[in-house]
Amino acid sequence: MTRHPDICPNSDLVIFDCSGVLVDRELIACRTDAACLTEIGISISAEEIMDRYLGLSTTAMFADLEIRYGRKLPADLGDTLRHRTAAAFRSELKATAGIEAALDMLACKACVASSNGPARLRHSLSVSACFAAWIRTFSVRRRFRAAIRRRIWSCSPPAAWVQRRKRAW
Structure with a gap:
């Protein structure tokens, strides 16, 4: 090319x-969420999950579902979703x-x-x-956790990190 x-x-x-x-992770995750929720009696489509909950945490999604459907979700639902989503990613995930x-x-x-x-x-x-x-991943969370908490930098990584990465490129 x-x-x-x-x-x-x-x-x-x-x-x-x-x-x-x-x-393309989002559709796979939303399909998995919809399947798990349907199994516990909450009929919701992957499209609705994508429209309503994409970008929100699982905790926020669960809280909204509990309010909308007027019932408590199973305590192990988060673990079930994580395991099933990981399995779906292993078998279905591909490059966009x-x-x-x-x-x-x-x-x-x-x-x-x-x-x-x-x-x-x-x-x-x-x-x-x-x-x-x-x-080879670099975790900003791990190395700059304190800086992130204080919001010292927002768009640009610290100069020391940029210099180290330039050598790696």
């Missing part, structure tokens, strides 16, 4: 979100259509950012060989 310098002419780096951009060709055309460096933990991110990136360079 030919690199196209006009794709990111004024950028040295493009940062991609993982879920929904590099890999067209992303491999798009990455090949970039003339600048690229990296991935995600709010997922390192293990989940590594698994997501393992679905395509084109993500192999990103498998």
